[in-house]
Amino acid sequence: MSLKNIEELNAMHLDVLRELGNIGSGNAATSLSSFMNKEININVPDVKILGFNEVAEYVGGPEHIVMGLLIMLDADINGMILYILDEEFVKNVVEVFFGKEFTVFQDLDEMELSAFSEIGNIMASSYVNALSSMTGMTINISSPAITVDMAGAILSVPSAKFAEIGDKVLFIDDSFGVGINAEKVQSSMILVPEMDSLNKLFERLGVM
Amino acid sequence: MSTINIGISDLNIAKPPNILATYALGSCIGICLLDRTRSIGGLAHIMLPSSKEATKASDNPRRYADTGIAELIELMRRNGAITSALTAKIAGGAQMFKTSLETFNIGSRNITAVKKVLASYRIPILAEDTGLNYGRTLFFDVATGTMQIKSVVKGTENF
Numbered sequence: 074m075s076l077k078n079i080e081e082l083n084a085m086h087l088d089v090l091r092e093l094g095n096i097g098s099g100n101a102a103t104s105l106s107s108f109m110n111k112e113i114n115i116n117v118p119d120v121k122i123l124g125f126n127e128v129a130e131y132v133g134g135p136e137h138i139v140m141g142l143l144i145m146l147d148a149d150i151n152g153m154i155l156y157i158l159d160e161e162f163v164k165n166v167v168e169v170f171f172g173k174e175f176t177v178f179q180d181l182d183e184m185e186l187s188a189f190s191e192i193g194n195i196m197a198s199s200y201v202n203a204l205s206s207m208t209g210m211t212i213n214i215s216s217p218a219i220t221v222d223m224a225g226a227i228l229s230v231p232s233a234k235f236a237e238i239g240d241k242v243l244f245i246d247d248s249f250g251v252g253i254n255a256e257k258v259q260s261s262m263i264l265v266p267e268m269d270s271l272n273k274l275f276e277r278l279g280v281m
Numbered sequence: 282m283s284t285i286n287i288g289i290s291d292l293n294i295a296k297p298p299n300i301l302a303t304y305a306l307g308s309c310i311g312i313c314l315l316d317r318t319r320s321i322g323g324l325a326h327i328m329l330p331s332s333k334e335a336t337k338a339s340d341n342p343r344r345y346a347d348t349g350i351a352e353l354i355e356l357m358r359r360n361g362a363i364t365s366a367l368t369a370k371i372a373g374g375a376q377m378f379k380t381s382l383e384t385f386n387i388g389s390r391n392i393t394a395v396k397k398v399l400a401s402y403r404i405p406i407l408a409e410d411t412g413l414n415y416g417r418t419l420f421f422d423v424a425t426g427t428m429q430i431k432s433v434v435k436g437t438e439n440f
Contacts, residue, residue: 126288135305136418138433143378179433218378222433225289225305226416230377232289233308233328233387236344 075272079122079241089280091120093207094245094262097200102249104195109170114250116257123244125232128224131244132157132261135225138178142193142217143230146201149210150274152266153231154197156217157224158189162249162258166192179221186219193217200262208277228263235265284420287311290344292325292353294360297424306373306417308388310395312350313370313421313428314404316362322423323362325353329387330394346394354402369399370428370440372410372419379414388412408440 076082082090095117102115129135140163142156164175167185181189194217201212220227232240243264248257266274282298289309295301301324303311314323325343332345342348354364374392392411399406410417410430420429428440 129305141377143380215380218380220377220379220414222377223305223307223416223418226307226375227377229289229305229307229309229328229416230387236329 076268076275078268079243079271082122085280086275087120087122089275089278090243090264091118093200093203094118094120096203096207098245098247100199100203101196101247104199105192105249108191108195109166111169114257116248118248119246121244121246122241124240125228125242126240128157128242128244128261128263129228131246132224133159135223135228137224138221139224139227140178140189140219140221141224141227141230142189142219144193144197144217145215146212146266146270147215148213149208150204150212150266150270152264152270153234154200154214155227155231155263155265156193156196157227157261157263159259162260163189165258181221190217190219193219196260196262200264204274208274210274210277231263231265235267287324287326289326290328290341290349292323292343292349292356294321294323294353294357295423296320296322299423301421301423302419304418306419307375307377308373308391310346310371310373310391310411311417311419311421312346312353312395312399313372313419314353314357314367315369315423315426316357316366317368317426318366319361319363320423321357321360321362322421322426323353323357324419324421325349327391327395330390346391346398350395350398350402364402364404367402367404368426369404369406370408370421370426371395371399371406372417372428372430372440374411375416376412376414377416410438410440 106113140158245262374388
C-alpha cells in the first residue's frame, strides 16, 4: 500500500517517525553541544501531524515573530525541513554563544545570523544522518536560508510549495536546555517530504 | 463594527463599517476589491498562481489567483456589486527566504498572476504593497477603501 498524503499516516508510521525524531534530536543535541561548547539537554520530542494553520497556532499564532531556517532535501528523499526557533531559543544561543546581551530579535547581525545558519545545518544533518543510517538512503541537504518574521508568513513557503501533497505536515517539537539547569527552550521542526520519498522510506524500513 | 478574518485560501465580503482582515501574508496575496458606490468590499487570500496547477479535482478553488478572484467577484455580484465598478488593492507576494532556487519564486509568480486576472476583468489596481522579503498583515476598511498593512520591517502603512 502506498500513501497518497500525509493524513494517511497511521499509528505505526508515526511511531517510526517519532523514533527517527528521537535519534535525530539526540544527535542534534550532541553536535550542538560540541559546537557551542555547552551542555545541551533534550527531552523526547513530540511528533504530530498538523495542518499549517495549526502549526502557526502551535508556535504562538500567525503574527508571532519567529526565526525560520529552511533546508531543502534531495537525492533519495525530496522535501523540505523548516525549523522554527522562538525568541527564547535565539536569545539563549546569542547570550551563551556570543556572551552578549540579546536586544532586538529582528536586528541580528551577520555573524549571529551565520551562527544560526550553522545551527540549522547541524540540526538538519543530525536528523538526516539518522535517517540515512537507518535506511541506507542517500539524502543531500541544502545550506539553510534564514529569516526572522511572522510565523504565518514563513509557513506560507512550505505550504505553497507542497500544496499538492496536502495541507498537513509532520511537526516535531523539541525542547532544549542550553547549559546545566537551563530553562527549556523550544525548537520546532517541520518535515515536508514528497509522498514518493516517504513511501520509499517506509518501504526501506519494512513498515507498510 | 466587526473584523472578519479571512484564512489562507479563503475569501469573504463585507459592508461598512466592517473590516476585512488577513494575517501574515508571506508569498500569498491578499486581494481587496471594492464597489464604492454600492458599499461592498471583498477580500481573497490566494496561495498559488493558477488552478491549472491543481492536481486534485476536489482542490479548493479559493487557493488560486484565477479561480479565487473569479469566485470573489461572483460573490460580490450576487450581493449587488457591479464588476465594472470594482477597484482593487493588493498586498503580499514576498520572497520570504533569500535563495537562488527558482521554485521559491512563488511570490513574484503570484503577483504576475493576480495582475493578469484583474486585468482580464478590467479591474484597476489603485494601490499595491507587493514583493520584497517580509510578511504582511492586511486590514481592509470597506467604508474608506483603505488597505492598512502591518509588517515587522515597516510597522503600519496605509494604502
